Amino acid sequence: MKAANVLLDDDFNPKLSDFGLAKLGPVGDNTHVSTRVMGTYGYCAPDYAMSGKLTLKSDVYSFGVLLLELIVGRRVYDSSKPTSEQKLLIWCITMEDYDEKLLWYEVTFLCPIA
DSSP: OOGGGEEEOTTOOEEEOOOTTOOOOOOTTOOSBOSOOOOOTTTSOHHHHHHOOBOHHHHHHHHHHHHHHHHHTOOSBOTTSOGGGSBHHHHHHHOTTHHHHHHHHHHHHHSOOO
16 A cells, blocks of 8 residues: 555545455454565565465554655655665654654644744
8 A cells, every 4th residue: 555546536535446466364263465576665564574464463564654654745766866864764762852852843844833
């Protein structure tokens, strides 16, 4: 799941698109899907990258990355930024005063108080 695949209708209701890599979920007592699927860089959960097993946690991770993009207003990967700021997750982790700076970084830039 990535931001480009979340579409909004006229009433701003979200709709998911691009199911080209979608797989049926686990059946019965199975806990994961083991077919290798590759998604967009930056949205792939580390546990999936290591094990090749898609689980509910993989989807939650991707959704978390999507929410982070929306909150801070940055793309998951941006090659136009300095090297230390290109990867969204690394940039967020390395910020000092994480809880305050991260949430207000773009808000204060886009809506400065006069």
